[in-house]
Each structure stands twice: as C-alpha cells, then as structure tokens.
Amino acid sequence: MAKKQSSAEKRHRKSEERRLRNKSAKSAVRTSVKKFVSLAQKKDPAADAALKEMIKKLDTAAGKGIISKNAAARKKSRMMRYYNTMKTAQ
Numbered sequence: 001m002a003k004k005q006s007s008a009e010k011r012h013r014k015s016e017e018r019r020l021r022n023k024s025a026k027s028a029v030r031t032s033v034k035k036f037v038s039l040a041q042k043k044d045p046a047a048d049a050a051l052k053e054m055i056k057k058l059d060t061a062a063g064k065g066i067i068s069k070n071a072a073a074r075k076k077s078r079m080m081r082y083y084n085t086m087k088t089a090q
Contacts, residue, residue: 025061029057033075035053036050058072059072
C-alpha cells in the first residue's frame with residue numbers, strides 16, 4: 001500500500017476513467033458489428049460503408065490497446081468472410 005492514501009485514491013480515479021473510456025470504445029465496436037451484420041443480411045448496398053466503418057473502429061481500438069491486435073484481426077477476417085459469402089449469394 002502506498003504511504004499516502006491520496007496516491008492510492010488517484011490511482012483508483014484514473015483506473016476508473018480508463019475503464020469507462022475502454023468500455024465506450026468496446027461498445028462502439030460491438031454496435032458497428034451489429035449494424036454491419038444487419039445490413040449485410042438485408043443485402044443493403046450500405047453494408048460496404050458499414051464494413052469500412054467497422055474495420056476502422058476495430059483498428060482504432062486495437063491501436064489503443066483496448067482489444068488485442070489478434071482479436072481485431074480475427075474479427076475483421078470473420079466479417080470479411082461473411083461479407084463475401086453474402087455478396088456471392090446475391
């Protein structure tokens with residue numbers, strides 16, 4: 001434990017700020033994935049733009065260390081595969 005209680009309190013405040021920031025970014029990634037999947041299922045032409053937005057959010061989150069780079073690559077790969085199967089099914 002730190003000698004001063006104030007330093008421990010500051011660490012707690014800062015970790016809480018980071019947790020909320022990371023939570024927001026993860027939520028944005030999940031929302032963009034859901035948006036892309038729903039548009040792709042409807043075979044909407046806007047799925048192209050949603051895919052690009054989702055990839056951008058994944059790369060941003062991975063770059064900031066919110067999710068690992070491998071997790072981002074895995075999600076992008078799966079979504080690209082899904083996109084290509086939906087596109088060929090048309």
